Amino acid sequence: MGEVLYINNAGKDGESHLTGNAICMSCQKEWQAVAPVGTSVLECPECKTMKGVFKHQLSPVTNSVWECNCGNKLFFILKKKIQCCNCGVITSSEVLNEI
Ligand SMILES: [Zn+2]
Ligand SMILES: [Zn+2]
Secondary structure: OOOOEEEEOOOOOOOOEEEEEEEEOOOOOEEEEEEEOOOOOEOOOOOOOOOEEEOOOEEEOOOOOEEOOOOOOOEEEOOOOEEEOOOOOEEOHHHOEEO
16 A cells, blocks of 8 residues: 555544554654544654644545546535546536546
């Protein structure tokens, strides 16, 4: 598996978590972090500051995801449609590629 941050959605409520490489913005320490979904800052195991962040973009590990024809997997959610963050195409989930 590549260098991405995985979201495990498989657990029951309260058990979903993020897993991936993290880095401290203060002392540059890198480590493998596991944190509950909703966590945006991490405590550095080295200098104990709350300056830790995940290094990579989120990617669900258990659910299939949608991909635009341009290859992008990030979208804006509009009121009734979705828009590709990369090429700007406005579409609906029916015409996207499920991967
Ligand atoms: Zn640190
Ligand atoms: Zn696109």
